[in-house]
Amino acid sequence: MSVLPVLLRKEFLQIFRNKAILMISVAMPVLQFIVLPMAVNYEFKNINLAVVDHDRSDLSRRLIDRITGSGYFRLVDHAASYAQAYALIESDEADIILQVPSGFEQRLVREGMEEVFVAVNAINGMKAGVGSAYLTSIIAGYNRSVVEDLMPGAAPAGIAVTSSGLFNPERNYKISLLPSILAIMITIVGGMLSALNIVKEKETGTIEQINVTPIRKRDFILAKSIPFWILANVVFTIGLLVIYLFYGVVPQGSLLLLYGFVGVYLLAVMGFGLLVSTYCTSQQQAMFVNFFFIMIFIFMGGLFTSLNSMPVWAQYVARFNPLTHVNEVMQLVTLKESTLRDILPNLLAVAAMAVVLNVWAVLNYRKTS
Amino acid sequence: MATQGKKKRSAHLSHLLSFVRKEFRHMLRDRKTLLILFGMPVVQVLLFGFVLSNEVKETRIIVVDQAKDAVSQALIEKIEASSYFTVLTDSLPPTGITDAFRSGRIKAALVLPVDLQRDLLHDGRNTVQILTDATDINLAQTIEGYLTAIITDFSLADGMAAPYVIAPETRMLYNPELRGAPNFVPGVMAMVLLLVCVMMTAVAIVREKETGTMEVLLVSPMRPVMVILAKAIPYLILSFINLLAILLLSTTALDLPIKGCLPLLLAESTLFITTCLTLGILISIVTASQQTAMFIALIGLLLPTMMLSGFMFPIENMPMALQALAYATPSRWYYVIVKDIMIKGAGISALWQETAVLAGMTLLLFALCLKMFNIRLDER
Amino acid sequence: MELAIEATDLSKWYGKEKTLAVDHVSLAVKPGELFGLIGPDGAGKTSIFRMLTTLLLPNTGTARVNGFDVVKDYVEIRDRVGYMPGRFSLYQDLTVEENLSFFATVFNTTIEENHHLIKDIYVQLEPFKKRYAGKLSGGMKQKLALCCALIHRPEVLFLDEPTTGVDPVSRKDFWEMLARLKEHGITILVATPYMDEATRCDRIALIQEGRILQVDTPAAITAAYPDRLFQVKGGSMSATLRALNKLDGIIRCYGSGEFAHVAVPATATDMEQRIKDHLLAQGLTDVVVRPAIPTIEDVFIKFTQEKKA
Amino acid sequence: MSTTATPHSIVAEGLTKRFGDFVAVDAVSFHVNKGEIFGFLGANGAGKTTAIRMLCGLSIPTSGKGTVAGFDVYTQTERIKRNIGYMSQKFSLYEDLSVTENIEFFAGIYGLSRDRIRTKREELIAKLGLVQEADKLVGALPLGWKQKLAFSVAVFHQPQIVFLDEPTGGVDPVTRRQFWDLIYEAADVGITVFVTTHYLDEAEYCDRVSIMVDGRIAALDTPTELKKQFGTGTMDSVFYELARGAKRGGA
Structure with a gap:
């Protein structure tokens, strides 16, 4: 009889005799593997948003409605000032602040261009990145609908981007x-x-x-x-x-x-x-x-x-x-x-x-x- | 009676001191283990602080330029100019793209249509397509975001933009460059400290059971609480030194500020270390062999702490049951504490809840240790 | 006078099959006595020791050490006894001195306080006091363990197989130390598988398979040996034993060092001559047959073989 | 199996082992005849274990010469291992394997054929009276049975030499004698037995006895001769005479 099978047999006997170790090394990982994958989810559903709307115009309200209606954000507060909203970030109640400047609607219509201000709590890099990306794309979508409203019939100009993820669409x-x-x-x-x-x-x-x-x-x-x-x-x-x-x-x-x-x-x-x-x-x-x-x-x-x-x-x-x-x-x-x-x-x-x-x-x- | 009580107390104190001295000797004499215990957290925090990040830079992409006109050239130049992407020049037919992805050569592809310039001039618009490798979803999303931003920027600057543009100006608070270290260091710190502390004490008592010295200790006036304390104290000191080393390195080498109050951070860390050491001792008390203790400590804790501490996967996304499990993970609380003190500069008023939870856990674990401590050799 | 150790009807079983390790054992040890539990490995000595030192709970029976109950008053007992477990159980990675001072503090004392108790032993250990306990030889380890068990001047000292694996010279030293400790009035209960050590005890209990066979002074036990014993020699041991096995009228024979021991019924006469003639007849030369004084080992072998028969 | 024609099973000439400054075994010379029962006595720390480790091929000597079963202790350690059996007081068998499994394992290691193992295994189990216990874990057996089994396993592959390191410590008197019967049996079929013990009555059972003191061999002869030399009646006194002068108690 060659030696290897003899050695192997001994190892197997010992492994199966030590039930405690066998349980810990097989059952525990399997159990963990059933439970833990539930944690695997980067998709953020409830990003806490604080809004500082200095404009309080029709357009600004529609923008905010569109954001909160997207399903990704949860409006935690309509803050009166940026400082107030910032306090919410500090206490971890909010993840993102959206500030709409006063005169937003006016300037957008008159000058055709206006900025909104977004502040992101970047300590959690993943959430910051994903959250600001969501927000940007919602704003872009809103932008398109604004253009259609203001210039009915006109196709939006510029280079539009479509994207698709391969292998895991x-x-x-x-x-x-x-x-x-x-x-x-x-x-x-x-x-x-x-x-x-x-x-x-x-x-x-x-x-x-x-x-x-x-x-x-x-x-x-x-x-x-x-x-x-x-x-x-x-x-x-x-x-x-x-x-x-x-x-x-x-x-x-x-x-x-x-x-x-x-x-x-x-x-x-x-x-x-x-x-x-x-x-x-x-x-x-x-x-x-x-x-x-x-x-x-x-x-x-x-x-x-x-x-x-x-x-x-x-x-x-x-x-x-x-x-x-x-x-x-x-x-x-x-x-x-x-x-x-x-x-x-x-x-x-x-x-x-x-x-x-x-x-x-x-x-x-x-x-x- | 009073003097007797006093004598008893001083006896307990000297028990403890002598036991602690003994534990220190064990620790210091096993040089190999000591080296690992000291080196491991420091090296890991440092290494991961340098290496881990969510930045996107010099990502290899292919531009399938079917237009080959002035606009497409300009766009490609613009993409190349950014530090985020490296454009591979060898052009591929669209069918070959999948293979390029499969071989891992590229992470994204940008397909420019044949009539890019003409359509833009005619209709004022055109559509380009981004393909990403969604096996790494986060990377894919970030790449899409960056590419879209570059293209939008390009079309704005080119004066092709539509009227009525709402441009969001985004500011990243606390970590403007979105560096990896502020994200990962607190998480890695919480995780490494937890595992190292638990493993250190997990073998501490069970080893005395295996070598038979426990028998002698039991037949002595030494009380269980003393044994538990004596086992924990040396490792508490060792871990505290480890912590100082980690903090020193993360402020110097990793450029990570400690915005909040350092004494508070140290105090909270000591609390967390105590929690973990007590958990380890509990494992040590309930197991019969070093091997079992180590397997429970490592196989049992490594993946759960990694996945449930909150620095890898967002806890709020988890199902309720798993969230509950995450709340039972000490590192989850400590992670929040470290993040808030170091990066946000938060004070105790913002952290009293987390602190209370950790303190509660420690007390509970300690009580369990005392309850489970077997004062005899009988199997339970 | 109160007994130092008093055990009544102690039993201990283990596992699902309730394997009986200690089978209704009763013992009484007087204060200041050097009492030996003599029996081979697996006889149940360690289980008895662990019950008396409060480490195990008895399944039946009660026991008191210096008047304290081993179940209820375990704290008091642990304050008062010294215990040296069977296998070497000191810290191998601490030095001799460190081990000693550690155990001294654990028992609320210092090396100086009871130095007179351990000084004979400590003198021998002193040259090695900076050496790790793990690097000591077997004999030295046991001496160190004894020092550690003695350092707090216990009222009762439990020594579980202190001399197993120790060479004969060190064993002799060790027992001389125990004799001196007795002079300090410490009650000592010692377990050993070495039959020759039994004679050094005041009283012994012979123990096998969890049962006590006999308790008395060593002299009384050997005196009560019922058979007549001869020591026999004639060429090689195996040849002698082979020849003896063919002889009628002997109870048992076995090797014992240089000689074979032959037990015959006390009533038998002229056996000495019969054995001699038989061996010569079997072709052995240089035959020696003479009466032998039974030892504890002979007694033990008698018990074992009677049980088997 | 043996490739040389030496009449001796073991030859040691000036065999030395140093650990740093410490000379554990100091130029030891002796030889052991084929089929002999050789008692290797000495106080704790005298260097016995180190010497045995060198002879078994577990440790390479610092200097000196030696052969075991005709093979060199420096260069042919693996061939030595093929021709010896070894049993120590502790750890001779796997406690978490059964009687049968232990026999099969150790026999298998030496490359015995499956059929051979099976028949010899049955014989052995019957001889040791372990039929009832054949499937029990070795850890659950009484020490005396364990040691008898360990010895039988150590000679199962019919080695030229078997090394026994304190095989009878703690074993009851009757089983101890049965153990020695097994040793005699092995010696009868020509196996050289190299045994250490702390029972001095067992020294009497050896053909020749060496007594090691402080890393050197202080005496070597038949028990009768030794007693004559020291003018005493027991091996006990011989040993005591030699070993009490030892300087190295703590080594």
Whole structure:
């Protein structure tokens, strides 16, 4: 009998015997994955708006009605002055102030041009950006209707812009984010399990017993990663099912391709965990080191803020982040129906990481001191 | 009786001091862990402060210029002149655009119609089309906003504008350049502090259970409350130093002002750190092995805090049940506090609610710790 | 006089299957006594210790330590006893000195206050006082643990297998220390799997599978050994035992160091000669057979084999 | 399996291990004959564990020469491991695996065929009287049974040498004797037994005994010879005589 199956059998027996860890590493992520995606929604429905209408004209009232009627804004107050409205922003009651100057209607009709003033609480960058964009587009729409009213029959001039979003035309955040959040989940689970496992044998002392046997380092490391690889794949599969059943998201591209890539990706993640494991002497150390890197992987992986927005050096660094690749591939395959050819660069990068990390882990694991 | 009471109190104090000293020694002797504990929050806050942002700059777009006339040339030049976009010059037939998107080479495409200039001259109007990669919806929206603004600006300046223009003038309060740091630093700070603090104490008591020293401590006059306090204090001090380092770096390296009152910020942070440490201790008390404690602390908390703290996804958009969950996340409250003090310069009067919630959580967790603390070895 | 430790009908079981670890045990230890619980690993010694030190709640029975009930008055007991658990449970990453001063403060005292109690032991530890406890040898670790358990001058001292894994020389040192502690009037309850240590106790309880087999002074226990015992030698041990097994009229035989021990009924006569003849007849040379004085180990083996039979 | 023709299972010549300034094992020389039961005694901290770790290929010596089962302790550690068995007082078996699973695991590691494992496993379980307990977790077994099982597992693949590190600590007197019966059995089929113990009556059961003091071998001979040398009747006194002079109590 060759040695690897024997080692594997032992690992599996131990994993399934430790029900607590199994529950925490499979059931907890799945449960989180059922609940947490409800949080994934950037679409702002209730942006709090404070209005300072110095004009109190027909046109200004219609503008305000149009804004509040859009469904995006909630009028919190008609403030008498900008200072009053500003106070609302300070107390977090309002997110945006719209100020209409006195003489708005007059000047618009007479001079054909008038400005309104918008002040946005930019602490929450996302809300600020989205809110001011909504507001601008509503004002533009209103503008067109004003033109039609004032110059009936005349077509609005200038360059009009139409826009459409490819691959996700309904701009459904869940479709675009859930697969990647699933990737984060399996990264945490796989990385943690593999990082803690060898250290645990070190702490309990059983590693000594292994080290006096002729087990090859390669076999030992493999036996330590394969079970968790399978476990992480199980979590991944359950996750895909959850996305489908609870959120109706179906990957557009090939599932086979997705699994193939995730398989290689997990090898890289586990290689990393095992490498950490060979360097650390206590579970606590292993966990902290692993956590440190996982956090960096997550935040620099381009999911929550686009890689595009990062400094150039960070974009280069991000190429060495396995999560960057898995995020890209998740979106490529699930939304863009990409083929192997499209994801090949990502696949090669992750495969290279898997090889380097695992070989490094094998080399760094010492049976003899 | 009075002197006896006094003696007892001083005994408790010296218990505590000696226990705290012991905990410090454990902490200082495990150099690797100490290095990570100190380095991790600082490096992460700094790194994420530099790296994370929602700015759009030098985004690669393709202009499919079917017009190739003076107007289209002028428009392209205008787009190129902005720092937001880099226009890829190799033109593509419209069919190839999807492939360009798929390969990730471009994030947006602008399609200019054949008769751009002619229609403008004739009818005074024309329509151009923006295509964006909506896999990253936020980026797509921002790109659309910027491009539309540039084009509108272009048509205004060109004198082709319609009459009766209402031009909104927008000012971004508190963070005029919409930099990433003011957005992300408070959030990352809340999240990293929470996770690090919880993880530090999550193993603290369960480790003594595993090594057997808990047995000796139990058979001693040491009271549970002392054990809990003694476990928390060293990490409180460590975390406070961490906090100072984070604040120092974010004001110097990240140029983030602290508009409000620094002592207030420090006090609120100490409160938050205490909440997290107590949560960690609770985990430590109810678990039987370090491994379980760590898994609960990390797998159990990482994603929920990340997603529910409010700095990633707006809480007001969530369904009620999830909002309730978010309100139970300490980092959600601290995130608001940090943001308001650092960036808005708010005072305690604006923050008393958040403060009260955190204080309440801490007391509740502490009471739970005392209640759950097992004074014997029996399984419950 | 009030008893230092008084346990009545103590039982403890674990798990869903209610595996009985301690089976209706009663014990009485007088103040100032050095009392030994002698039995192998798994006999239930640790569970008894944990119930007496208030760490576990008994499933049946009651126990009092210095008059305090182990369930109700656990706070008082914890103020008054010293406890050294089975496995090494000091802080491995603290130095010898740091461990000691930590435990002193925990028990509201200082190293100086009770220095006279620990000084014999501490002298040996002093050269290593800056060394981490984790880097001490087994013997030294146990001495340090004893110091830590003694530092507050406990009224009752509980030592759970203090000498397991310790070399014979250190074990001897350790017991000499216990003898000296007794002079300070401290009641000591000690558990050990080493039968040879039993003779150093005032009284012992032999314990196996959660039950107490016998309680008395070591001398009385060995004196009550019902059989006649011989020590036998003749070439190799395995050959001797093989030959002895073929002989009728012996109750049991087993190796015991250099010699094999042979127990025969007390009523049997001329066994000495019979054994000798038998061994010679089996072709063994240099045969030695002579009466032996039973030890606690012989008593223990008798109990174990009777139970099996 | 053995590739050389040395008559000795273990040869150590000036074997030394230093940790910084500290000489844990100081130029130790000895040899162990094939099929011998060799007692390796010494006080805590005398350097026994370090010496065993070098012989088992867990630790590379600082200087000196050594072969185990004919293989070099510097360059052929993995081949040594193929030819030895090892059991320590703690951690010899996985407590969260059952009796059968432990046997299958350790036998499998040494590459025994599945059929062979199955038949030998049944034999072993029957011999140890563990038929009822075959599917129980090892952690739930009494220590004495655990140790007997651990020893049987350590010699399951018929190694040339088996290293036993304090195998009988805390085990009851009857089981301790049964354990030694297993050792004799192994020695009878030619397995060299290298054993450390703190029970000095067990030293009497060894063919030869070495006593280590402060990293050196202070005495090495048959128990009878040693007692004669020191003019006493028990190994106890021999050991006490040698070990009490040790300077390195705390190491």
